[in-house]
Amino acid sequence: MAKTIVFVGGGQMAEALLKGLLQSGEYTAEQFEVVEPSAARRTHLETAFQVSTTVSVSTAVPRAQVVILAVKPQIMADVLHDLKPVLTDQLVISIAAGLSLSFYAAILGKMVPVVRVMPNIPALVQEGASALARNDQVGKEDLAFAASLFGTVGSTSIVEEKQMDAVTGLSGSGPAYVFAFIEALIDGGIKSGFSHQAAAELAVQTVLGAARLVQATGEHPAVLRGRVCSPGGTAISGLHVLAKNGFHGIVMDAVEAAVQRSIQLGRC
Numbered sequence: 001m002a003k004t005i006v007f008v009g010g011g012q013m014a015e016a017l018l019k020g021l022l023q024s025g026e027y028t029a030e031q032f033e034v035v036e037p038s039a040a041r042r043t044h045l046e047t048a049f050q051v052s053t054t055v056s057v058s059t060a061v062p063r064a065q066v067v068i069l070a071v072k073p074q075i076m077a078d079v080l081h082d083l084k085p086v087l088t089d090q091l092v093i094s095i096a097a098g099l100s101l102s103f104y105a106a107i108l109g110k111m112v113p114v115v116r117v118m119p120n121i122p123a124l125v126q127e128g129a130s131a132l133a134r135n136d137q138v139g140k141e142d143l144a145f146a147a148s149l150f151g152t153v154g155s156t157s158i159v160e161e162k163q164m165d166a167v168t169g170l171s172g173s174g175p176a177y178v179f180a181f182i183e184a185l186i187d188g189g190i191k192s193g194f195s196h197q198a199a200a201e202l203a204v205q206t207v208l209g210a211a212r213l214v215q216a217t218g219e220h221p222a223v224l225r226g227r228v229c230s231p232g233g234t235a236i237s238g239l240h241v242l243a244k245n246g247f248h249g250i251v252m253d254a255v256e257a258a259v260q261r262s263i264q265l266g267r268c
């Protein structure tokens with residue numbers, strides 16, 4: 001029987017997931033209900049996806065087999081206190097950044113199966129990278145189900161919870177580094193005489209194409225970089241500047257700083 005899935009929180013990420021799930025053709029709108037306090041968001045989701053919506057977990061959750069928590073971390077404790085009395089045997093999946101599995105166990109109890117997911121912002125265009133970690137109440141079947149849900153908005157990896165800070169520093173925060181890189185490429189184009197629009201078109205497609213080439217060939221990026229650099233050519237001249245200014249180390253430091261910040265926030 002098709003599972004009924006309740007989203008608690010109908011914001012950006014819930015919308016991205018709903019879009020991916022419905023576009024995949026594996027789910028129907030009748031399987032979803034969204035708990036969302038904002039009337040404007042409820043109307044938007046009902047109109048865009050034909051899903052039903054409500055303001056209360058107590059009416060929606062008892063009918064569901066899966067609960068996806070898509071609210072901001074700051075209000076998660078309140079949401080869990082509302083959820084606890086109406087939870088029976090549902091699988092709980094949370095996408096809130098920074099909250100550990102023990103946080104959920106402390107409020108819901110240790111017997112509730114919880115999967116913690118770290119998606120990233122390209123999930124909005126079904127190109128996300130999501131990492132999933134589970135507690136010991138989650139069986140293989142439920143974990144596979146959770147992975148298949150997030151597979152509709154990009155790639156998924158199963159990780160140990162202790163790796164979640166590293167995930168946050170790499171794929172969670174990574175889009176911000178790539179946006180900064182694209183912005184710099186565009187500015188380089190503008191400095192060389194292009195309009196913003198022309199430079200942006202070239203820069204975005206360059207990043208997209210280079211990423212797709214790494215993915216499609218499975219080659220180490222250093223091998224592909226070597227192929228682009230002909231002796232005495234233009235690419236090696238540009239790369240020389242990046243190397244001299246520590247580009248590689250700066251990006252590694254950025255990932256490391258975000259990992260450390262994630263560890264720090266998790267302790268608060």
Ligand SMILES: NC(=O)c1ccc[n+]([C@@H]2O[C@H](COP(=O)([O-])OP(=O)(O)OC[C@H]3O[C@@H](n4cnc5c(N)ncnc54)[C@H](OP(=O)(O)O)[C@@H]3O)[C@@H](O)[C@H]2O)c1
Nearest residue numbers: 009010011012013035038070071072073095096097119121
């Ligand atoms: N966006 C990302 O790139 C990203 C990436 C990874 C993880 N995440 C995680 O995903 C979660 C959701 O993020 P988001 O960007 O989708 O946030 P968002 O757009 O602010 O969505 C959260 C939604 O929850 C609603 N809400 C507030 N209180 C509620 C309650 N008691 N019950 C049910 N719904 C309630 C909010 O309504 P109001 O606006 O009316 O308060 C809002 O519509 C966060 O925990 C975040 O850490 C997001």
